[in-house]
Amino acid sequence: MPRVTVHRRAYFNAAHRLYRKDWSDEKNIEVFGKCSNPNYHGHNYELIVSLTGEIDVETGFVYDLGKLRNLIKKEIETPFDHKNFNIEVEEFKNTNPTAENIAVVIYNKLREKIPNHLDLAVKLYETPRNFVTYAGK
Amino acid sequence: MPRVTVHRRAYFNAAHRLYRKDWSDEKNIEVFGKCSNPNYHGHNYELIVSLTGEIDVETGFVYDLGKLRNLIKKEIETPFDHKNFNIEVEEFKNTNPTAENIAVVIYNKLREKIPNHLDLAVKLYETPRNFVTYAGK
Amino acid sequence: MPRVTVHRRAYFNAAHRLYRKDWSDEKNIEVFGKCSNPNYHGHNYELIVSLTGEIDVETGFVYDLGKLRNLIKKEIETPFDHKNFNIEVEEFKNTNPTAENIAVVIYNKLREKIPNHLDLAVKLYETPRNFVTYAGK
Amino acid sequence: MPRVTVHRRAYFNAAHRLYRKDWSDEKNIEVFGKCSNPNYHGHNYELIVSLTGEIDVETGFVYDLGKLRNLIKKEIETPFDHKNFNIEVEEFKNTNPTAENIAVVIYNKLREKIPNHLDLAVKLYETPRNFVTYAGK
Amino acid sequence: MPRVTVHRRAYFNAAHRLYRKDWSDEKNIEVFGKCSNPNYHGHNYELIVSLTGEIDVETGFVYDLGKLRNLIKKEIETPFDHKNFNIEVEEFKNTNPTAENIAVVIYNKLREKIPNHLDLAVKLYETPRNFVTYAGK
Amino acid sequence: MPRVTVHRRAYFNAAHRLYRKDWSDEKNIEVFGKCSNPNYHGHNYELIVSLTGEIDVETGFVYDLGKLRNLIKKEIETPFDHKNFNIEVEEFKNTNPTAENIAVVIYNKLREKIPNHLDLAVKLYETPRNFVTYAGK
Numbered sequence: 001m002p003r004v005t006v007h008r009r010a011y012f013n014a015a016h017r018l019y020r021k022d023w024s025d026e027k028n029i030e031v032f033g034k035c036s037n038p039n040y041h042g043h044n045y046e047l048i049v050s051l052t053g054e055i056d057v058e059t060g061f062v063y064d065l066g067k068l069r070n071l072i073k074k075e076i077e078t079p080f081d082h083k084n085f086n087i088e089v090e091e092f093k094n095t096n097p098t099a100e101n102i103a104v105v106i107y108n109k110l111r112e113k114i115p116n117h118l119d120l121a122v123k124l125y126e127t128p129r130n131f132v133t134y135a136g137k
Numbered sequence: 138m139p140r141v142t143v144h145r146r147a148y149f150n151a152a153h154r155l156y157r158k159d160w161s162d163e164k165n166i167e168v169f170g171k172c173s174n175p176n177y178h179g180h181n182y183e184l185i186v187s188l189t190g191e192i193d194v195e196t197g198f199v200y201d202l203g204k205l206r207n208l209i210k211k212e213i214e215t216p217f218d219h220k221n222f223n224i225e226v227e228e229f230k231n232t233n234p235t236a237e238n239i240a241v242v243i244y245n246k247l248r249e250k251i252p253n254h255l256d257l258a259v260k261l262y263e264t265p266r267n268f269v270t271y272a273g274k
Numbered sequence: 275m276p277r278v279t280v281h282r283r284a285y286f287n288a289a290h291r292l293y294r295k296d297w298s299d300e301k302n303i304e305v306f307g308k309c310s311n312p313n314y315h316g317h318n319y320e321l322i323v324s325l326t327g328e329i330d331v332e333t334g335f336v337y338d339l340g341k342l343r344n345l346i347k348k349e350i351e352t353p354f355d356h357k358n359f360n361i362e363v364e365e366f367k368n369t370n371p372t373a374e375n376i377a378v379v380i381y382n383k384l385r386e387k388i389p390n391h392l393d394l395a396v397k398l399y400e401t402p403r404n405f406v407t408y409a410g411k
Numbered sequence: 412m413p414r415v416t417v418h419r420r421a422y423f424n425a426a427h428r429l430y431r432k433d434w435s436d437e438k439n440i441e442v443f444g445k446c447s448n449p450n451y452h453g454h455n456y457e458l459i460v461s462l463t464g465e466i467d468v469e470t471g472f473v474y475d476l477g478k479l480r481n482l483i484k485k486e487i488e489t490p491f492d493h494k495n496f497n498i499e500v501e502e503f504k505n506t507n508p509t510a511e512n513i514a515v516v517i518y519n520k521l522r523e524k525i526p527n528h529l530d531l532a533v534k535l536y537e538t539p540r541n542f543v544t545y546a547g548k
Numbered sequence: 549m550p551r552v553t554v555h556r557r558a559y560f561n562a563a564h565r566l567y568r569k570d571w572s573d574e575k576n577i578e579v580f581g582k583c584s585n586p587n588y589h590g591h592n593y594e595l596i597v598s599l600t601g602e603i604d605v606e607t608g609f610v611y612d613l614g615k616l617r618n619l620i621k622k623e624i625e626t627p628f629d630h631k632n633f634n635i636e637v638e639e640f641k642n643t644n645p646t647a648e649n650i651a652v653v654i655y656n657k658l659r660e661k662i663p664n665h666l667d668l669a670v671k672l673y674e675t676p677r678n679f680v681t682y683a684g685k
Numbered sequence: 686m687p688r689v690t691v692h693r694r695a696y697f698n699a700a701h702r703l704y705r706k707d708w709s710d711e712k713n714i715e716v717f718g719k720c721s722n723p724n725y726h727g728h729n730y731e732l733i734v735s736l737t738g739e740i741d742v743e744t745g746f747v748y749d750l751g752k753l754r755n756l757i758k759k760e761i762e763t764p765f766d767h768k769n770f771n772i773e774v775e776e777f778k779n780t781n782p783t784a785e786n787i788a789v790v791i792y793n794k795l796r797e798k799i800p801n802h803l804d805l806a807v808k809l810y811e812t813p814r815n816f817v818t819y820a821g822k
Contacts, residue, residue, distance in 0.1 A: 100745055181401050
């Protein structure tokens with residue numbers, strides 16, 4: 001059967017700041033600029049989750065996109081939406097919540113729930129002009 | 138010469154329902170949910186066709202995008218636009234018109250018309266949130 | 275208090291055909307062209323609902339957009355999404371489901387549920403290129 | 412000369428929470444839901460500023476859009492971008508930073524700087540699905 | 549019958565420069581900046597044409613959008629697309645092709661062809677960030 | 686460390702015509718159609734620059750997107766924005782400014798400035814419907 005990639009788009013809004021606890025405020029500002037504002041700023045994050053695999057002969061689906069929607073809702077939207085990454089999301093308590101690191105965390109969380117025979121990739125927009133992609137390599 | 142990918146975007150609007158003739162209505166509803174409505178629903182499909190090959194030294198083109206526009210119009214838009222996939226499109230009389238299967242049919246129809254030295258890929262949006270890609274593998 | 279307009283965007287996918295029962299097929303085709311296909315075609319409809327009124331001093335809201343989201347879901351998305359306008363939506367059993375007429379029906383359904391002190395307007399995209407607006411006048 | 416409206420789009424990213432200091436946490440959560448998270452969340456705000464007036468015979472401009480870009484940068488983007496509305500923006504220290512209230516503040520700040528013969532309106536997107544407009548009435 | 553506005557979107561790509569023949573190059577540069585480059589620059593213009601009137605009882609249309617598409621094609625796209633406004637478009641031989649002036653010319657050209665009982669408005673995007681609207685007042 | 690791709694979007698507006706000096710006007714028109722208009726036409730070009738590499742342990746960045754923004758501004762936007770490709774951009778004095786060739790020039794200019802351990806790819810939209818990608822192969 002043909003190998004096709006199916007994509008599902010989702011959204012969440014969150015606050016964050018870029019900084020390292022082990023750096024001085026000066027160094028954080030120097031490296032991360034206004035993104036290091038101690039009072040936080042935030043984004044409308046846009047996420048695209050992509051699964052690649054053979055089309056199932058019975059259903060014509062690679063993976064049921066309704067099921068993928070629910071999985072993204074449970075694993076990503078519920079824990080991240082309207083949250084502060086630095087304070088409220090366990091994975092970022094000691095990790096800088098850059099778009100790169102958020103994408104890796106999203107990938108790792110979903111990878112555990114997606115069947116092994118499907119390849120996974122994630123694209124995360126922090127803004128329409130700044131975005132990242134990660135495929136687990 | 139450098140290998141570049143050229144992309145052309147197109148649109149068509151169509152009706153479909155997801156179902157298998159050999160399943161009961163109950164099973165169709167169970168697997169395909171509201172997408173299996175026997176009275177059909179529809180979408181504004183958005184298609185991106187991508188061709189990869191070396192730039193032609195003479196023209197600076199990989200493939201004339203005006204020619205690609207006409208090809209997509211003839212092979213895809215004319216037979217699919219304002220049609221009912223299940224009833225009116227030959228390829229789906231016995232195939233479930235999922236986005237995955239539609240993308241494979243589009244790929245196969247274009248592959249016959251695109252010169253062999255060019256790689257082909259298609260991206261098909263069923264909605265802005267649900268879309269698929271296929272590159273013939 | 276300042277008068278502000280708040281807008282909420284929503285989506286539904288549906289099938290329809292443009293035609294009048296009291297016209298011949300020939301006349302329907304002549305007037306409505308491929309939109310009159312008896313097997314239906316469909317669209318990803320995009321809806322923007324706009325409410326204008328004074329900001330509430332207590333909340334800073336003109337109208338709670340979460341409440342508006344739920345209202346649109348109940349009154350518009352649930353009855354219209356993944357449906358066939360001509361067959362399954364009561365209001366179009368004897369009315370041609372043009373974008374104009376659908377917008378008027380949406381307006382009338384919401385007008386009954388929106389408090390009288392708020393002005394209402396609806397914008398309905400049938401495609402990104404064809405859309406209509408109606409403000410009840 | 413014809414009266415034309417010129418529009419300029421801008422962006423800023425900020426954190427906020429919806430709440431009233433004089434309400435209990437319970438009441439804030441009850442009314443504002445997850446938007447009242449005490450750790451803040453954030454948005455990519457998108458702003459459209461619109462000026463209406465007669466075309467200047469000499470230049471063919473209603474208002475120089477480069478000048479408007481700079482004005483928006485100075486008056487809105489610099490004080491709001493990568494900031495926390497509740498903590499760092501004077502106008503919201505005692506005002507709930509709903510989209511409605513932010514739009515009114517933006518309008519008032521720009522109104523002082525835009526020549527009186529031009530009408531002003533602002534549109535503010537908090538997310539692609541939730542947005543507001545205000546024209547000073 | 550309800551008064552509804554129908555909108556049709558169209559596109560054309562053109563070159564232009566902002567300048568006045570009766571000004572020195574220095575003055576043109578001073579007022580119009582890089583937009584006055586004597587070698588021209590260009591844009592993907594995006595146009596929305598809006599017609600307001602009562603819904604026709606027979607058809608359910610305010611105005612046939614297919615007819616409007618053809619009218620825009622004939623009156624606007626054909627004379628403007630892939631053209632140089634300053635050199636090739638009669639209306640701009642002695643008029644500065646600012647977005648404002650182009651919108652007025654488009655309005656005037658369409659006004660002659662649109663039935664009198666319909667109100668007309670045009671929105672013209674020079675870029676996604678700079679755009680204008682004109683309704684003939 | 687995980688290998689992630691970071692993307693940055695930018696814009697420039699320019700004029701061009703497609704033609705070869707060594708061809709007759711007739712041949713240029715025959716091959717390039719209205720794109721060969723001797724008076725030029727233009728576009729709002731949209732560029733996405735993508736860098737792939739390991740996340741830096743210290744910063745959580747693959748590459749500082751602010752630094753990438755400045756690099757694109759200096760190397761691409763400043764020399765290309767509001768310019769005529771055929772007349773004013775050195776690289777196109779003897780090269781046809783097709784989207785393919787512009788993408789290769791952009792890639793080559795950036796490749797010199799981007800550290801060797803990062804992979805580079807560029808996507809260039811000439812219009813929303815016509816675009817190209819190049820990754821240096």
